[in-house]
Amino acid sequence: MAKRTFSIGGVHPHDSKISRSCAIEPLAIPQTVYISVAQHIGAPAKPVVAVGDKVKVGEVLAEPGGFVSAFIHSSVSGTVKSIAPRADLAGNPQMTIEIAVEGDEWAEGIDTSDTLVTEIPEDGKQILEKIRLGGVVGLGGATFPTHVKLSPPPGSKCEMLIINGCECEPYLTSDFRTLLEKGEQVVVGAALIKQVLGGVPCTIGIEENKPEAIAHINEVIEKLKKVSPKYEGISVLSLKKRYPQGGEKQLIDAVMHRQVPSGGLPISVGAVVQNVATALAVYDAVQKNKPIVDNSVTVTGECFPAQANLLVRVGTPLRFIIDSLGGVPENAVKIISGGPMMGKAVANLDAATLKGTSALLFLTAEQTARKAPSACIRCGRCAEACPMGLEPFLLNRLWKAGDNEKLEANAVADCIECGCCLYSCPANIPLLDMIRMAKADVMKIIRARAAAAKAAAEATKK
Amino acid sequence: MDKLTVSPSPHIHAKVSTRSLMTDVVIALLPAVICSVVFYGWKELLILAVSVASCVLIEYVITRYMLKKPSTVGDMSAVVTGILLALNVPYTTPWWVVFIGAVFAVAVAKMTFGGLGQNIFNPAIAGRVFLLVSFPTVMTHWEQPQALFGVDAVTGPTPLGAIKEGLLNKVPVPDIMASKGYSYADMLFANLGGSAGEVCALALLAGFIYLCCRRVIKPWITLSIFVTVALTSLIFWGINPARFTGPLFNLLTGGLILGACFMATDYVTSPMSTWGGVIFGAGIGFLTVMIRYFGAYPEGVSFAILIMNAFVPLINMGFKQKKFGRA
Structure with missing residues (x-):
């Protein structure tokens, strides 16, 4: 049988996984960490510590600021120095808790041993609560609070849990290394999430360019099945290498052959997707009482001599990581937090890592410089590459014409900003740049309309 | 490194450009070009040279001196048009007729519509058809190819x-x-x-x-x-x-x-x-x-x-x- 993949669009950038043989190594703890309270999608967390407080590793620094929000824990032990806005990697001010590090003392109740805990608690609610208390968020990029995602709205039914091990972004290898080195923990984490969802089948999707990971996880599953029947129904699915397979909608399409309706949630087709790193975080939070205080970061790039996968404490300044590996290479012009397709360019090296920081990538001018755009030759490559079936060339034209109505009709709001259009355009037209702006405009209109409709409905009720 | 470049994603680009695509088309046309030169000899070579040179020159002159914009000939599309036009006319066509075809193809069918990407009709075909209706005798005068560098060309109709x-x-x-x-x-x-x-x-x-x-x-x-x-x-x-x-x-x-x-x-x-x-x-x-x-x-x-x-x-x-x- 042909290997599965998603049905529309996609591109095949060179995977450049040059750091694939670098085992995850813990990075030294810096003298000061800067922990942002906005590390997830949704409302920023509310600080519950004050300047001068002593904190230990794993103690709560901030509480959820709303339903869609998450706990923030201290990643170090030390003294809270300040709670004030600080520039993030783009230079935008974010409320940040600064902690001066003193020693490395962990909060009580956290199991820091390596002992594998394979027992799956029966009570899903209890697991969910521990996930919430552990500040677990989706580590695949979106950083959506995991406990919210695992509480499907009433009336919806989950049929399958998909663990996302695609890591389809070029250069990134932290999920790959996690699968190899912490495979057991990832599978236990998957079983825990599966338990919360009522024991649904679980598919771990891994792209074919990681055969070692596929083989290893298959072994782990076989081993764990002998330990407990809770591990029945977990399987690995090898997927064709194709970007953006790790996109939630694309992965569901690839695994289940179901398309999440436009504007709908994955649960509407019976799917819940969680990333490999998230499964590991779930394991830590539930089995070890260990909240997210660190995460693996790939530091890579052809121009960067020291490839590495590092276990980094949340809030570590980027400059500290880079300096520990020999500093910014001479010919690097751009540093990206994340992968080259969807990552964000770093403007401020004094910014600190977040829970969701997956990589620091160094690119040279030759690799990353945009070329001057020329005329559209109507080759249709952008439309062919778009995994959402959109027509980027058309959206670009409509945005220039300011035609919001047609932009909406042509589904600009469905854009997942994967970058395939701009990546594949032979005329170097900045398609995604334009589409992002168009999408923002149209989303504003859609939201205003929804708000107006809601207000009108309430007015008639009275 | 003093300054960081900051721009929106994606940060990498496929190794493909309009120029690389058009160059591939030129490469793909080479076997046919070589064949036609082998069969028709230097006359065909002359037609190819005139056609390609005039297409490129006309586009250059129009973009630089009429539109006062940077030249677009670097994208190689004019070269493709030139080769296609040359392959579309009899090798007995006088050079100035070929030039007129090139003018129509590039100046009228392509540039008046706004250049590459905006034209409704394929420039080379538009040029060929323009010549066909303007110079029907020249365009339907065929000589059968005779071995290499045909010396004793025999005039005759095409099979059609x-x-x-x-x-x-x-x-x-x-x-x-x-x-x-x-x-x-x-x-x-x-x-x-x-x-x-x-x-x-x-x-x-x-x-x-x-x-x-x-x-x-x-x-x-x-x-x-x-x-x-x-x-x-x-x-x-x-x-x-x-x-x-x-x-x-x-x-x-x-x-x-x-x-x-x-x-x-x-x-x-x-x-x-x-x-x-x-x-x-x-x-x-x-x-x-x-x-x-x-x-x-x-x-x-x-x-x-x-x-x-x-x-x-x-x-x-x-x-x-x-x-x-x-x-």
Whole structure:
């Protein structure tokens, strides 16, 4: 049988996984960490510590600021120095808790041993609560609070849990290394999430360019099945290498052959997707009482001599990581937090890592410089590459014409900003740049309309 | 490193540009170019040189001195137009006629519409058709290729011209074929009269396969043209083989292969979607056979492509990719 993949669009950038043989190594703890309270999608967390407080590793620094929000824990032990806005990697001010590090003392109740805990608690609610208390968020990029995602709205039914091990972004290898080195923990984490969802089948999707990971996880599953029947129904699915397979909608399409309706949630087709790193975080939070205080970061790039996968404490300044590996290479012009397709360019090296920081990538001018755009030759490559079936060339034209109505009709709001259009355009037209702006405009209109409709409905009720 | 570059994602780009795509088309045309030079000699070389040079020069002059913009000749599209135009005229065409064709192709069909990407009609075909209606004698004066660097060229009609002429004199098709001694092997390996690009089917097909392998074009439009031409002529030929030519004859003669492989697949003037392309190709195939059977001209590929070019915006509206998660 042909290997599965998603049905529309996609591109095949060179995977450049040059750091694939670098085992995850813990990075030294810096003298000061800067922990942002906005590390997830949704409302920023509310600080519950004050300047001068002593904190230990794993103690709560901030509480959820709303339903869609998450706990923030201290990643170090030390003294809270300040709670004030600080520039993030783009230079935008974010409320940040600064902690001066003193020693490395962990909060009580956290199991820091390596002992594998394979027992799956029966009570899903209890697991969910521990996930919430552990500040677990989706580590695949979106950083959506995991406990919210695992509480499907009433009336919806989950049929399958998909663990996302695609890591389809070029250069990134932290999920790959996690699968190899912490495979057991990832599978236990998957079983825990599966338990919360009522024991649904679980598919771990891994792209074919990681055969070692596929083989290893298959072994782990076989081993764990002998330990407990809770591990029945977990399987690995090898997927064709194709970007953006790790996109939630694309992965569901690839695994289940179901398309999440436009504007709908994955649960509407019976799917819940969680990333490999998230499964590991779930394991830590539930089995070890260990909240997210660190995460693996790939530091890579052809121009960067020291490839590495590092276990980094949340809030570590980027400059500290880079300096520990020999500093910014001479010919690097751009540093990206994340992968080259969807990552964000770093403007401020004094910014600190977040829970969701997956990589620091160094690119040279030759690799990353945009070329001057020329005329559209109507080759249709952008439309062919778009995994959402959109027509980027058309959206670009409509945005220039300011035609919001047609932009909406042509589904600009469905854009997942994967970058395939701009990546594949032979005329170097900045398609995604334009589409992002168009999408923002149209989303504003859609939201205003929804708000107006809601207000009108309430007015008639009275 | 003093400063960090900050720009939105994606941060990498596929190694493809308009220039690289057009260069691939030029490479794909090389076998046919070499064949035509081998068959027709220095006269053909002169036509190629005049055509390419004038197309590039005209585009340069227009962009730099009339539009006062940076020149766009670097994208290589003018070179492609130049080669295609040269392959579309008889090698006996005077250089100044070729120049006029280039002016029409680039200045009128391409630049007045706004340059590459904006033109509705394929520039090379527009140029060829302009010459055909303006200089009918020159454009229908064929000399059969005679061995290498043909010295004793024999003037004669192309197979399609011969058929048209014969039918006007009420001679049945098989008799015309027999009297002219046409064989399909000759057609495939280039031994019959025609404009340079029509002479060697194999060289053209090799270029087409190269373009498909390099993923510069998709094969659907071309295949659709071939299938439609074959089916349409099979039906007519089946009904009356004395009046109508057969499928293989129609596939191998005239500019069909050149048109189907290199002109109908022009990005700018063909539909974007696969099914749009299939419809587009079917239209070209059908119209080509109809013009050959019932039209005043012996050859119909150019007109068929021009006519279907006009339908492209309409086809693009009708065949849209299904959007993800939408009905």
